[in-house]
Amino acid sequence: xxxxxxxxxxxxxxxxxxxxxxxxxxxxxxxxxxxxxxxxxxxxxxxxxxxxxxxxxxxxxxxxxxxxxxxxxxxxxxxxxxxxxxxxxxxxxxxxxx
Numbered sequence: 001x002x003x004x005x006x007x008x009x010x011x012x013x014x015x016x017x018x019x020x021x022x023x024x025x026x027x028x029x030x031x032x033x034x035x036x037x038x039x040x041x042x043x044x045x046x047x048x049x050x051x052x053x054x055x056x057x058x059x060x061x062x063x064x065x066x067x068x069x070x071x072x073x074x075x076x077x078x079x080x081x082x083x084x085x086x087x088x089x090x091x092x093x094x095x096x097x098x
Contacts, residue, residue, distance in 0.1 A: 001026060003083050005034075005076055022072060024079060026087075029094040034075045041068045042075040046086065047093040060093035 008021040024032030024046070032046040044067060047060040069075040079086070086092075 001087075003031075003079055004028075020072065022076070026092060027094065029097060031092040031094060032079075034072055034079070036072075037068070041070060042072050043068055044075055044079060046090055047095065049091045049093045063090065 004025045006023045006025060008023060010016075010018045010020075012018075019036040021033055021035040023030045024034060024044075030047075032044065034042055034044055037043055044065045045062050046065070048063050049059065050056075050061050052059055067075075067078055069078060
């Protein structure tokens with residue numbers, strides 16, 4: 001199954017200070033994020049399932065890929081190109097529907 005994308009709508013009083021980001025979705029549920037960095041490049045992050053502990057009760061952790069791109073569209077192309085490999089390598093955490 002291929003990934004889909006949805007732009008995050010910046011809202012609120014301080015929206016001009018928020019970085020641009022795009023949700024990465026699988027089966028209509030968020031599994032990752034493409035986010036703008038301080039220097040204007042884009043990073044790709046995925047939520048990976050992990051064991052819950054008392055110290056860290058969260059059921060997932062964020063994994064950031066080493067790949068950075070100049071534009072959001074290039075990041076989307078990278079995710080689409082390596083969709084199969086990403087899904088095989090990582091046990092993706094599906095966030096609940098909003």
